[in-house]
Amino acid sequence: MFLLALADTRPDELDRLPTDGRFNPMAISLDPSPWSDDGLCGPDAGYYPLADYLPPLLKMIDAPDLVAWVTGSRSPSDHPRTTD
DSSP states (O other), X not given: OHHHHHHHHOGGGGGXXXXXXXXXXXXXXXXXXXXXXXXXXXXTSEEOOHHHHHHHHHTTSOOHHHHHHHHXXXXXXXXXXXXX
C-alpha cells in the first residue's frame, strides 16, 4: 500500500526507492525527508519481493506511475502530472 500511495501522491519519489523490495516497515512515511535517518531502505531493511505480490495487485487498480516504475518502462518523474 505504501508504494501505491507514494505513486499517487509523490511519483517523483519512487526513483529514490530500491526496486528489490527492501523496505523497513517501521520507517514508512509519505514524507521523504526522514527516510534516510529512519532507515526506510538499506541492508537491514526487510525483503518483500515485489515480483511476487505487486503484479497481481496492479491488475486490479489503475496505477500507471507504479506500473511504469515496477516494469522499468519509464521513470515516474516523466509523468506529466505535477505534485505541488
